[in-house]
């Protein structure tokens with residue numbers, strides 16, 4: 001499978017990078033699936049019997065904002081401190097070597113692609129971003145950058161005052177991310193990003209595209225479905241799915257059952273060899 005992945009990347013004129021929570025794992029971020037893993041990472045929630053799905057709801061921002069911001073404030077702090085792993089830069093190197101057009105599509109809300117140096121105008125954050133805020137009461141449709149730092153007591157996972165407030169009405173605000181059962185997420189920033197992606201797809205529809213998918217889970221298959229759609233709808237596209245536990249994808253797409261960083265490193269060293277041996281033939 002690695003040799004086919006290497007060939008798909010060597011032949012590619014255009015890169016689409018699709019990523020789910022597993023892309024952050026090699027940078028040291030937890031993925032939030034499975035009660036065991038989540039409760040090991042957050043003992044305070046184990047005591048309360050609360051899992052990720054219970055926390056990811058807009059209602060806590062109304063009934064108990066210190067509880068809601070305890071979780072989301074902690075995530076923002078963690079994502080601000082995270083250093084994106086080398087895998088982000090391996091793909092950037094491939095793109096730069098070919099001077100290839102690229103687009104990133106991710107359900108991650110952590111801003112790690114921007115942090116690694118990917119162009120903000122070439123990223124579609126399907127579920128929004130924790131680095132942006134919006135009014136909880138929808139007094140305005142504007143969204144604004146999150147510059148606030150919330151202090152969180154890790155023992156209780158509750159946030160201390162002051163909490164971030166709406167720039168317009170002064171009331172409680174929330175991150176501009178899509179939560180479960182969420183009717184108040186303002187999606188216009190994500191919609192503008194989607195329009196940029198659609199224009200990119202139209203421009204590159206006839207070219208050889210490689211879609212590199214990493215860490216996208218099957219439980220909420222938003223990103224997996226998008227990768228497969230790109231593979232089906234673009235004329236000359238191959239999808240490479242890198243995932244240690246859920247790598248399955250149908251042929252002629254390529255399934256690589258390992259962690260994102262390990263997979264990218266292996267492909268990169270095989271690519272370097274391939275380029276070296278091609279140069280040796282001249």
Ligand SMILES: NC(=O)c1ccc[n+]([C@@H]2O[C@H](COP(=O)([O-])OP(=O)(O)OC[C@H]3O[C@@H](n4cnc5c(N)ncnc54)[C@H](O)[C@@H]3O)[C@@H](O)[C@H]2O)c1
Nearest residue numbers: 020021022025031033107108109110215216217245259260
């Ligand atoms: N970093 C984030 O922004 C973040 C983190 C957790 C959840 N979320 C949100 O929750 C939802 C979670 O869905 P999801 O599919 O992204 O995540 P998920 O937790 O459902 O699935 C994670 C996937 O990553 C794989 N994985 C684990 N370690 C990996 C590694 N080292 N390298 C590559 N893959 C690895 C797992 O096998 C799994 O398939 C998303 O909609 C997202 O908005 C975001």
Ligand SMILES: [Zn+2]
Nearest residue numbers: 135139166169
């Ligand atoms: Zn407001």
